[in-house]
Amino acid sequence: MWRSLVSSSDEPDTGKDLPDPQEEAALQARYDRVLEEKRMALEHPGLSWHDWFLFDGAKWWVGLVDLIVDSWIVAYWYGLGNFLLLGLSLAAALYGEFLLYRFLWYRPRDDERPAPRSGPGSLRARLVRPVPCGRWTPEAAGYVSVMRSSDGTPNPHEFL
Numbered sequence: 001m002w003r004s005l006v007s008s009s010d011e012p013d014t015g016k017d018l019p020d021p022q023e024e025a026a027l028q029a030r031y032d033r034v035l036e037e038k039r040m041a042l043e044h045p046g047l048s049w050h051d052w053f054l055f056d057g058a059k060w061w062v063g064l065v066d067l068i069v070d071s072w073i074v075a076y077w078y079g080l081g082n083f084l085l086l087g088l089s090l091a092a093a094l095y096g097e098f099l100l101y102r103f104l105w106y107r108p109r110d111d112e113r114p115a116p117r118s119g120p121g122s123l124r125a126r127l128v129r130p131v132p133c134g135r136w137t138p139e140a141a142g143y144v145s146v147m148r149s150s151d152g153t154p155n156p157h158e159f160l
Contacts (some may be wrong), residue, residue, distance in 0.1 A: 059105060066097045078103040099130055106134040 019027075047055065073093055077086030106129065133139040 004022065055105075055138065058136065059101075062100070062104070066093075066100075069093060069097075102128075103130050104136045106131065106133050107137050107139060108133055 046052075064145060070090065070093055073089050077083070077089060
């Protein structure tokens, strides 16, 4: 009975089940690659869930909320039959959503100069670009740390 549990056949092992040396080398290479990927993942784990949500995940939710608000505006004014106010309200809502997106996720290009915050043309720059970089971007952490004062008091340049 013990013999039947150990081997299913009574024939001697001829070595046909041994892996080919090339297959074994390919398997070892894949195994080493997986180990290297695991080591790299442990050394540089990437963003935390909180940072991922702020940098990428929340964009979809804010976009969905914007779509819902726009739908309410269209349904309300269309139901009343006032197409002039529908257009004006929808334009104001879309501009507000544009500013919200820019406020939260604006990332300046490398070749882009920062917009002037005072002087001629500053109002136009603030209407299109309310902040130098979005509050929920990786650049914001470095920007805010530079803007902090040395004595720990709030810096007025951190706010709008």
